Amino acid sequence: MAELVRFHNTVGGRESDSSTGRWLASMNPFTGEPWAEVPHCGVDDADAAVDAAHGAFVKGPWADMTATARGKLLRRLGDLIARDADKLAAIEVSDNGKLLAEMAGQLRYIPEWFHYFGGLADKIEGGVIPTDKPEMFTYTKREPLGVVVAITPWNSPLLLLTWKLAPALAAGNTIVIKPSEFTSCSTLALMALFKEAGFPEGVVNTVTGFGGEIGNALVSHPKVAKVAFTGGDATGAAVYQSAAKHIKHVTLELGGKSPNIIFADANIDDAVKGAISGIFAASGQTCIAGSRLLVQRSVYEEVSQRVVAFAKTARLGDPMEKTTQVGPITTLPQRDKVLGYIDVARGEGARCLLGGKRPEAPELAKGWFVEPTIFGDVSNEMRIAREEVFGPVLSIIPFEDEQHAIEIANDSIYGLASGVWTSSIRRAITMADKIRAGTVWVNTYRAVSFLAPFGGYKKSGVGRESGQHAIDEYLQTKCVWINLAEGVPDPFVLR
Structure with a gap:
């Protein structure tokens, strides 16, 4: 048997493997044989990835970067993905067995999301509120949530990851990616392009392994602000329950019987x-x-x-x-x-x-x-x-x-x-x-676009991906009140 290709996680801008030295084989569905290995991570590795993402969010270049600068990084990343589309598509086919024509088409289209949300990054605006209190100047700001955990499925790994990454990064969040244990290779290969594009260390991190071992650790982690999940409705319900217990934002794209x-x-x-x-x-x-x-x-x-x-x-x-x-x-x-x-x-x-x-x-x-x-x-x-x-x-x-x-x-x-x-x-x-x-x-079917919102009713999910609606899923609104009056009225009465 040929030697297996090894792919590595990225944590804090550096290559990282499992803290226990374990590896998972990735199987080629056409040959039925292993072709690659990825790190078999545990809870300690999940914690390290979240810590790296949280550190990048609260301090350092990413935290101080302007929205325009973030947008430029996203557009640069899109260009690099376009350059390497065929290579990444071949990795996906080896991993998930879908048609090269399908995967190559997806990879060549994926840059559009990074170009679109790169352009949208500095169009996030608040507003001045003309309140009924004339002595107050009141306005809103739209701010990122913090660390986002993106959990992706095995059927279209990079496309469905992109639907989460592009708006989350445009909004200013940092990311921990947990790809499917069956199809992690293309996600790990993508990480080199973030470094080449100039993203600061820790902004995008990966942790690979089984959901039962590291999934709950990621979803329940106190430094995680949001979970964006695509997968089956039973697992999605468990993610939703855990996120609710810890009061986290969620986007869930689940099953269908269309x-x-x-x-x-x-x-x-x-x-x-x-x-x-x-x-x-x-x-x-x-x-x-x-x-x-x-x-x-x-x-x-x-x-x-x-x-x-x-x-x-x-x-x-x-x-x-x-x-x-x-x-x-x-x-x-x-x-x-x-x-x-x-x-x-x-x-x-x-x-x-x-x-x-x-x-x-x-x-x-x-x-x-x-x-x-x-x-x-x-x-x-x-x-x-x-x-x-x-x-x-x-x-x-x-x-x-x-x-x-x-x-x-x-x-x-x-x-x-x-x-x-x-x-x-x-x-x-x-x-x-x-x-x-x-x-x-x-009179058509299976048409999607970076411009058009996508998501489900009922048990098919919560929230929307793609289009302008998507970036709202990764932002929160802050209201600022500035008192213009010189005196402070009765402190025991609601203003």
Whole structure:
């Protein structure tokens, strides 16, 4: 076996490994073999990372830096990421098994967040308040929170990290990053670019390892002001509970069971492509996966047949190859979980129209693959329609009319995203108004932008990422009162 590549944490501007000398193997989902190692950190390492971030926040160059200077650093970082996009994308593919085309596209787009929030850094303004007390001069300031812990998932590590980093740094906070133990390598590789960009020591720090060992230590740490988490709703609830116990700010981007709704008047060719994009383009490993395909009864059979025919053409293979369209599942436990949900669906009476097993091709045998799988005859009461599978598994559900579609779409504990396919502008606006989700796409799917807010309703999360709204999640408001009167009135009476 080839020697494993070693990646190191960054704490206080210096390379850092676990205080116990332990290492974690990072597995390549396509080969099923280890390819790299990252430090296996414990509570002492988490404490050191938080201390470094807190020190950088309260003293030193970062604390004294102007907002304009911060913005310049962010824009410089964006330029460096653009320069190294292909290298970072290759690391992500080795770590999480998603398509090189997908990861390279994300890495080339990530600089836009740093450019955007770099420009927004010195546009953070307070205001003068014309109060009812004429002897007072009153104004507000917007100030950073302090140390932010960013906990990121394994499916799109750098993109989802960027959604937290860019606004948090623009607002003047310092960061401790806890990446997924399955996909830490690209985050650790990114740290060299912060140093090259000129960020002061301790502003951005990393600590790698298992959430059960270091996650709670980070979330409950008295020097941490905010936790920004992306991941499953069960873990998110635990993070929320711990943060609430210690009175911390939170942003939670959690699960989804997004409805992708096709009406009879839609352009069926486009809608079928949208259905495929919504669930198979990232092997279903995205919180916004359109895993519930709602199809109007009059076109249900036609759409079902065409979606199955299109999905049959999907090419499984090495995610590094340009011709591959569906890669492996990122982790072995997740692969087994997806196969388990397929068994559950069959047991509940759903009809398997395609896939439903591991591929038989010998060249895919070592990888953690699941065939693109489609179930018909699904009711919204089935587990396959209610629980997040996080894999290439699509449930097709018939509906009668707009009201029925809205009822099915909203009958979920989640509310992250949704899609509507129709040629009627009236219907598009009506559905967008009635669907309880943070994002509604009309005649498209999986579109995101640094300019547009993203987040969920219900158990899909708290807060918003991207767009101008995002920076508010990392700021607090201070109100300043200056007495202009010469005398002090009765001290026992509220002014």
